[in-house]
Amino acid sequence: MAAELGERSREEDVATRVEAADASPDQVSMLVELMRERHPVYRGRSTNATIRMRGYAMAAFERVGLPEPALLYALEELESGREPYLVAAAAKALRGLIRRERRLVPFLLRAIDNVRYHDDMVTFERYLPTWPAESPTTALAEVFRTLGWLGPNAALALPRLTDFKAIQLPPVTRAALTRAISEIQTDGVPEESSCCRRADPRPFGILGRSEPVAASGAPPMSARFEDQDGLRLTYRDFFSGRPSVVVFFYTRCTNPNKCSLTITKLAELQKQTAQLGLSESVRTAAITYDPDFDLPPRLRAYGDNRGVVFADDHRLLRATRGFDAIATYFELGVNYGPAAVNQHRIEAFVLDDNGRITTSFTRLQWDVRQILDEAIAAPADGRRSGRGRSELFGAAGTD
Amino acid sequence: MDVSEYRRRTNQQVAAAAKRTRQEAPRNLKAASATLERREAPEGARIAAVRAMGRDIRRRPTLIDRLIALLADGSESAKLRLEALDVLQGATFLVQTFAAKRPQYLEALRSIMDDPDRDLRRRVIGALAREKDEYVHRRLLEGLEKPSKALVPPAKAIQFLGYDVHADYFPLLRRIVEQPPTASAQREAIRVLAADPKSRPLLTKILGDKDQPSGVRYMSALALQSLAPTQFEGIARKIALDNREDHRLRAASLTALAQYTEPQATASQRAFTRRVEKLGERASSPDVKRATKAYMARVRG
Incomplete structure (x- = not known):
């Protein structure tokens, strides 16, 4: 063998x-x-x-x-x-x-x-x-x-x-x-x-396998972050109390269809959230895959250049502790070379008010309005964990 | 050389080259093509023909095919092929026109990577490295590991590899920094390691090592500032205030601290600023004096 x-x-x-x-x-x-x-x-x-x-x-x-x-x-x-x-x-x-x-x-x-x-x-x-x-x-x-x-x-x-x-x-x-x-x-x-x-x-029968994240185990509540301004907070601090949309990216990504577009779409999502008067009801965050390199000034510049409006409920984050737990919980589709990410998929998640995944959007491009609708509908206590969605196929997978 | 003298000479050279081109340039595209095809024609005339063809590329994209063939033709002179490469590199900016020719262009570049002409080889490898081409990466790495297979000198190879931070050469570069084949290779490796968070300890060590050449330490300071600004700030302050340190490095540290930190933001920064003020009064090095002055000007807004 x-x-x-x-x-x-x-x-x-x-x-x-x-x-x-x-x-x-x-x-x-x-x-x-x-x-x-x-x-x-x-x-x-x-x-x-x-x-x-x-x-x-x-x-x-x-x-x-x-x-x-x-x-x-x-x-x-x-x-x-x-x-x-x-x-x-x-x-x-x-x-x-x-x-x-x-x-x-x-x-x-x-x-x-x-x-x-x-x-x-x-x-x-x-x-x-x-x-x-x-x-x-x-x-x-x-x-x-x-x-x-x-x-x-x-x-x-x-x-x-x-x-x-x-x-x-x-x-x-x-x-x-x-x-x-x-x-x-x-x-x-x-x-x-x-x-x-x-x-x-x-x-194609693939929707159920658009890699819905199973949300097994508890969210990485003790993971620590630093935001684009150098302010420190934990996963629990940011992702508890309200539903959130969280995407993953890194500033050295060279594919404009991936990280750059993801953050641009996050900015658009913020805009639409504000237009609906929901800026204080839904949090948004982008977490870098590359926390050692993506220091606060780089996060801020990357977000600013793509139209992200920063506020207490809207941040770009780098993990200062517990990134492995985050990667495990979100089953991140990413791998690393000696100094940087070497490949990754597109991934966005809607979390409930306990920081649990309710819906995952992975691999295929996600639609701003669709993810926003999911966030607005996100219930408390993660009752719908593990759903997978993709924009182009337009229907949800199940647990 | 004084910069105004440098400018004057450059302008003269450009004017002379333009005059030569006007004299040698064929009257039209047909004549240019005919001149290029006549191998017995003087090299200068054929080079001028290539330039003339380059001016018509937008209207006649098929000229790109001829120039790619010329570039790949090892029986032609290196000067003529370098001219073809110049024109083709310019044509890459005609994105829509060039897009359809790009695969053949890149294929031609790969096929002449081992050309015996050093200048042509270096230019070709540089063009491919900027594309983050996987074949050129493999060959450059092979050359760094086995010098008998090197296509370009080690410092150049490292510079070319450095265009791609998603590569796997970092462990090799760390070895090169510790056991450099040449001084320039060491400096180039340190510069590229600015993209590698795992190299922080090595860069810190080199920056703090007074036995290292000041150029190498200077390069380490730049790399560390990019990778770990907070850590750099602490080390830079020590260097700036150390009378036994290299003056150039002290001045560079002060300049970096003035530009990239908030000199009055914390108590420790304010204390440091007071010491810089005193340093300005007693420093003997003009470099350090100038840097302290700039630092204090920044503090005073």
């Missing part, structure tokens, strides 16, 4: 395991596990290394089949990812699905927007390639291929693809585009996807 993949595993050994994976349940499960940011194999690695490892594993789903638990990871990457290698891997992974669902199309279109101005040559032919590589591809080429693979189900994408015909593209991308247009235009009946029937509120 192969050894567990962990912190000490060599990158090349992880790649070998990925290459050898077949469609057997244990092998597919090993690949799904590698999608989790917190997998120990990513601990202490650079962001580039995590992109290589995770992307290589994600692309393997094209070969072994993409199981339902891994679909959300691919959709997340298409929706918010900016790294050509991971976006290409996610597009490839979708081609491992059994059914060709038209609901995938908006994610693929968003991926086009995300990478079209900073695409790159990538290759999945071998791990740790040297350049020039033998048969490189691009993120856009892989997205086009997946749209072509969807055939008539991707008819919605045709106008966008047609626009691209007028643009100069690398030969590999151009070939994928031409073929995709032809495949989409092929006479054929779109496969009716269960997702599009109104009666089915759980497209």
Whole structure:
């Protein structure tokens, strides 16, 4: 039996395991596990290394089949990812699905927007390639291929693809585009996807697994924070007495679709809360993943630059003690390199007036109004703990 | 050199270069393309042709393909290829035009990372490092660990790696700081460690070590100020008041304390300010005198 993949595993050994994976349940499960940011194999690695490892594993789903638990990871990457290698891997992974669902199309279109101005040559032919590589591809080429693979189900994408015909593209991308247009235009009946029937509120069946945080155990009441002005307080001080919205971020994040957008949306949420006259009823907080680096002046500047209005009930926080307990309670999807975060998911939570999670919004982009509605409705005593939601699918998971 | 003299010389050089370009530039794009394709044409004329093509890139994006091919062509002169690289780097600012060419451009850069021409290699590696390219990171790290595989000198490699704080070179840099291959590599490593909270103890140790060169301690002070401002404040105060300390470092500490702290906010800061005032009266070093004056000016608002 192969050894567990962990912190000490060599990158090349992880790649070998990925290459050898077949469609057997244990092998597919090993690949799904590698999608989790917190997998120990990513601990202490650079962001580039995590992109290589995770992307290589994600692309393997094209070969072994993409199981339902891994679909959300691919959709997340298409929706918010900016790294050509991971976006290409996610597009490839979708081609491992059994059914060709038209609901995938908006994610693929968003991926086009995300990478079209900073695409790159990538290759999945071998791990740790040297350049020039033998048969490189691009993120856009892989997205086009997946749209072509969807055939008539991707008819919605045709106008966008047609626009691209007028643009100069690398030969590999151009070939994928031409073929995709032809495949989409092929006479054929779109496969009716269960997702599009109104009666089915759980497209792809993934909602229950949009990683609702189980809220097991007690909130980390004794965790200590310092806010953007250097004022000290505990978890109990801030998160008790009223419902709260809490998001996670860090100031050195380089993906504008993640932390920067999260804090900008938090500012918008504050604005809407004020318009409803609820500024004193719902607290908002953003907690940094990177408390050693994100000192108060950095927190303040980051919030100020994104429109956050600071007040007693609205703060950016860094944990000075108990960050591990916070990470455990919120099951944070984050991992660390030697000096900084190396990867993380999008995560926002609504807490009740005892600081307990009532609803979690993870991986996919969250909607300001939806999270605000949840916060307004948040009851006392955590009676609804463990719900998972995601904006794009529009329905809630359950405990 | 005096700065006005420097400016005068630079302006002269720019004017001379512009004149040369006007004289050598082909009359139109067709002529420029033809000149570039004639390998027997004088190098200066071909370089001018590349520049002329660069001016037309916005209207004719296909020129980018030709320039990428030229950049990747190892049989062409390094000067000509460097000119192509200059033009292509300029073209990257035409975001919409360049977007479709970017994959091939980056691929070309990666493929010539081992070019025998030192200048071209350094420029190419720098361009890729700014993109946080994973291949160039791997190669730079390999070069730092195995000098026989180094693509650029260690200080340059560290500078390039430092563009990406999400990398895994920090433990290696800490080793380099303690056992530096060159003095410049040590300074560069300290500068980059300003992004690594785990390096605080090492930076504190170096800053407090009077046996270290003052340049190295100065760099440590800057790094520590960014990483741990409160801790830095305490150390900087001690350095500023220590007569046996390096004058440049004392002056730098005072300047940092004046700019980044509130000199009158706490009792201990007020006490320190009184000592700085006295220091200003008796300091013999002009650097320290100047820094105390600036500090006191800040206190008095």
